[in-house]
Amino acid sequence: MSLRHALLGLLVDTEQNGYDLTRRFEQTLSGHAWSAGHSQIYPELKRMTADGLIEVVDEGSRGSKVYGVTPAGRDELRRWMFSPPGEAPARNEFVLRLFLLSSLDLPDLRVLAERMARTSDEQATELAGTIKEIEAATPAGQPHGYARFAAEFGRRWFELQRDWARWVLGELDDRPEAD
Amino acid sequence: MSLRHALLGLLVDTEQNGYDLTRRFEQTLSGHAWSAGHSQIYPELKRMTADGLIEVVDEGSRGSKVYGVTPAGRDELRRWMFSPPGEAPARNEFVLRLFLLSSLDLPDLRVLAERMARTSDEQATELAGTIKEIEAATPAGQPHGYARFAAEFGRRWFELQRDWARWVLGELDDRPEAD
DNA sequence: AAGCCCATGTAACTGGTTACATGATTCT
DNA sequence: AGAATCATGTAACCAGTTACATGGGCTT
Structure with missing residues (x-):
């Protein structure tokens, strides 16, 4: 629970x-x-x-x-x-879509991966801005709290999405079918 | 659905x-x-x-x-x-724990973050091995499929967990309370 | 006074989990 | 022959979502 x-x-x-x-x-x-x-x-x-x-x-x-x-x-x-983790199964529709990307044909896959990379990059940039605000609002030398930790995680998460999507695009470009 | x-x-x-x-x-x-x-x-x-x-x-x-x-x-x-994403809300017990870390006192936080970093590193290493097996089983020049994409994502995800946990530990060491 | 935000609740329904139940094939 | 695995299903329960419902306080 x-x-x-x-x-x-x-x-x-x-x-x-x-x-x-x-x-x-x-x-x-x-x-x-x-x-x-x-x-x-x-x-x-x-x-x-x-x-x-x-x-x-x-x-x-x-x-x-x-x-x-x-x-x-x-x-x-x-x-x-x-307590040991992993009791509740993870559910993430975005990740599910990632995992099912290969069910699409190549042109569709390219379009979607490009879209994912773009939106993830935007989200990462937005969170980087939020982090700067948090930093600015925190006096120097003061410890960061909850919000800073969570924001840092979110930024890294969006960067992962972006970088992974770009990596997939790179793999696709190496394919013989690529024009 | x-x-x-x-x-x-x-x-x-x-x-x-x-x-x-x-x-x-x-x-x-x-x-x-x-x-x-x-x-x-x-x-x-x-x-x-x-x-x-x-x-x-x-x-x-x-x-x-x-x-x-x-x-x-x-x-x-x-x-x-x-279709536009984000319809189903994400649920991930591990991430929830990450976000609630700051509800713990400092010694507890250190112990848990260290444990998370360690187990994530082990999982990343294990997946890196799986990826090598996939690479080995795929003839050179052949395109990767579904499994390779998903495994790459998993590896990056575990690395994110590990690196984030280490970053948190670094932040904690900078604190005045640190011994 | 009208409209918005604060604030709490219940009811009906859908999605998801645990437990119960059964039988066929394969392996040892 | 007995155990493990393959294979499918239902029932009862719990978690989560959507819709319905109500009223106080604040702003304009």
């Missing part, structure tokens, strides 16, 4: 309500890591409260519940982080 | 039965791309047959059904490959 641990991780970082968690999910985790909508998050928060992993630490003006992690929740998150 | 397109892609590559498809899923797609068990695959094959995307092209000795892709199936696969 990764949703539970994702919520624990976000709440350890910052105490917040279900609405904020929904947006945080969308903004930071949804791209590469995990995804969940509010209709899944609210019931899970209730269950986690019942299980003693989190608790309501404050109530906002319009009846919102601000959650925080209990000691038991911290223990559970740590236990999960150290 | 990515399952459907994954099956189409595998069947375009090789006509095969549900049992083979289940193993292929496990071996080639399960790591980074997509995952499905036989209990999901068999009913989907029936539905795809009803929808005219695939058809039974042969029957094996013990009553197995060998499926092949119809022209309509090929069209559907191509349409999907060219």
Whole structure:
């Protein structure tokens, strides 16, 4: 049950309500890591409260519940982080498309690989800009946090996509069929 | 519905039965791309047959059904490959753990990042060996297929994990708290 | 007062996993 | 003959998505 641990991780970082968690999910985790909508998050928060992993630490003006992690929740998150990985199978539609590229004929393959390389390069450039902003907003010598680590990962991921697509194009150009 | 397109892609590559498809899923797609068990695959094959995307092209000795892709199936696969990406949200437990690393205290973070770097390096080395085998089994000058492309992607992916984890460790060593 | 964002929830449905069930062939 | 592998299926359950529903507070 990764949703539970994702919520624990976000709440350890910052105490917040279900609405904020929904947006945080969308903004930071949804791209590469995990995804969940509010209709899944609210019931899970209730269950986690019942299980003693989190608790309501404050109530906002319009009846919102601000959650925080209990000691038991911290223990559970740590236990999960150290547990052997690979339990939940990975699902990534983009990677699936990559793996199925060879089901296309050569002209189609070229067009798609070129498109993938282009969009990945754009995304990498965009994230590089975001990273510069983070760096600028962080006083020199200060340690980076969560956001910087995640952004660095994302940048490298998009570069991988771009470079792999270019490598495929290079392989294709070496083929006898190439004109 | 990515399952459907994954099956189409595998069947375009090789006509095969549900049992083979289940193993292929496990071996080639399960790591980074997509995952499905036989209990999901068999009913989907029936539905795809009803929808005219695939058809039974042969029957094996013990009553197995060998499926092949119809022209309509090929069209559907191509349409999907060219359709705008990002419809299905990505889910990757490993990446989720990466993103939640900063919820740990510094000593824990170091231990985990070191472990991640080590196991990723082992996986990258293993895949590099697999690639050499593929290269050796392919006559010189011959084009590479599906397996070579996917393996190259996997290698780069594990290297990304390793390098990112090492980068995080480097960032941590620069911290004032570092001993 | 109207419209937007904040904030929480439930219901119906679809996709995916685990468990149950069965039988044929091949290998030892 | 017994065990392993091939081969297909269904049922019950859990996770995740889409749609429906409601109301408070803030801005213009």
